[in-house]
Amino acid sequence: MDTSFKSLSIGDVEKLVVEAGLPKFRAGQILSWVYAKGARSYDEMTDLPKAMRAQFSEAYPLHNPTVIDKRVSRDKSRKYVLEFGDGALAETVGLPSSDGRLSVCVSSQSGCGMRCAFCATGHAGLTRNLLPGEIIDQIIHVQEDFGQRVTNVVVMGQGEPFANYDNTLAALRIANHPKLLNIGARHVTVSTCGLTEGIRRFAEEPEQFTLAVSLHAARQEVRDTIMPGVARQRLGELRSALKHYTDATGKRFSFEYALMKDVNDSMEDLDALVSYCKRLLCHVNIIPLNEIEDSPFKPVSRTVLETWCTRLEDAGVPATIRNSRGTDIAGACGQLASKHI
Ligand code: SAH
Numbered sequence: 001m002d003t004s005f006k007s008l009s010i011g012d013v014e015k016l017v018v019e020a021g022l023p024k025f026r027a028g029q030i031l032s033w034v035y036a037k038g039a040r041s042y043d044e045m046t047d048l049p050k051a052m053r054a055q056f057s058e059a060y061p062l063h064n065p066t067v068i069d070k071r072v073s074r075d076k077s078r079k080y081v082l083e084f085g086d087g088a089l090a091e092t093v094g095l096p097s098s099d100g101r102l103s104v105c106v107s108s109q110s111g112c113g114m115r116c117a118f119c120a121t122g123h124a125g126l127t128r129n130l131l132p133g134e135i136i137d138q139i140i141h142v143q144e145d146f147g148q149r150v151t152n153v154v155v156m157g158q159g160e161p162f163a164n165y166d167n168t169l170a171a172l173r174i175a176n177h178p179k180l181l182n183i184g185a186r187h188v189t190v191s192t193c194g195l196t197e198g199i200r201r202f203a204e205e206p207e208q209f210t211l212a213v214s215l216h217a218a219r220q221e222v223r224d225t226i227m228p229g230v231a232r233q234r235l236g237e238l239r240s241a242l243k244h245y246t247d248a249t250g251k252r253f254s255f256e257y258a259l260m261k262d263v264n265d266s267m268e269d270l271d272a273l274v275s276y277c278k279r280l281l282c283h284v285n286i287i288p289l290n291e292i293e294d295s296p297f298k299p300v301s302r303t304v305l306e307t308w309c310t311r312l313e314d315a316g317v318p319a320t321i322r323n324s325r326g327t328d329i330a331g332a333c334g335q336l337a338s339k340h341i
Helices: 010-019 025-035 050-059 122-123 132-146 162-175 196-203 220-226 236-250 269-279 303-316
Strands: 066-072 078-083 089-097 104-106 109-111 128-129 152-155 187-190 210-214 251-259 282-288 319-320
Touching: 010 025, 010 162, 025 122, 025 132, 078 132, 089 109, 089 132, 089 319, 104 128, 104 132, 109 162, 128 162, 132 162, 152 162, 152 236, 162 187, 162 196, 187 196, 196 210, 236 251, 251 303, 282 303, 303 319
Parallel strands: 104 152, 152 187, 187 210, 210 251, 251 282, 282 319
Antiparallel strands: 066 078, 078 089, 089 104, 109 128
């Protein structure tokens, strides 16, 4: 049985190179060919011995995705649909800024199993976890298509990264490695719907990766309705895991709160959010809900968004409104469903 090269972490490649009786620097060469120079086959790796190339292409074949769709937004963001060898799809979005930064929103899974009621990805269900190299392929593709270095990564595409923890972290290490994609750890953000075991593990990681948590309700009964996939993880438990995270890392994380009309936008919801955030080293991103076809969930007015932001700030909780990009190409938060295929 062969093993896809894209399933391997940096440590795995080093280990198997040594096991094959080769000097360790060969691992760095292959990794650099694939993840720094974008090689698509072992034949391109001209500084590797022929026998080694043959051995690797047999045992660890390089599979490359096909880009089957690309859409460009009025705001210059671009959404791509990548198809992997087994037909699994993943969407990724490139978000350029006027100051020269280029952010990529990557998917960690093909589809998602969390069933958040307001999110189009959840409606389609989970196809499978993405491999580390498949997560990186998305970044490399955006980099090549824009002809520009990727500076920031957000794991906010399809899927729940902490339901695919090891592959996600292996990918982030490849992204962060100075000889590979060299993207600063502080410029890499992982967003979770609140899997507490993952948050606790993430607190122990040596890199300075950033954490975001999709909260969307600070009242248990409201959260259970709109985020049924995490209903077993109680809000109290989530708060303890986050407290542990900030104590262990000294780092601030952010909450994402998409306001939905008559669902999570009452004064009671706001009070619950304020008390939930008290004495937590956090920042709140208030998000205007992006509309999903056939969805009963509706956004609130700009005034409500601003009122929430002001009230949070007044209560000592840092808050900002996060404006959506790519809504015209269904590339914004919650709109990645690959259903136009
Ligand atoms: N599964 C992870 C990563 C996905 S990030 C997580 O839940 O955090 C995508 C973000 O978009 C999440 O915060 C998600 O809750 C949010 N989102 C989903 N549907 C949305 C919608 N219709 N409008 C705005 N944000 C939405």
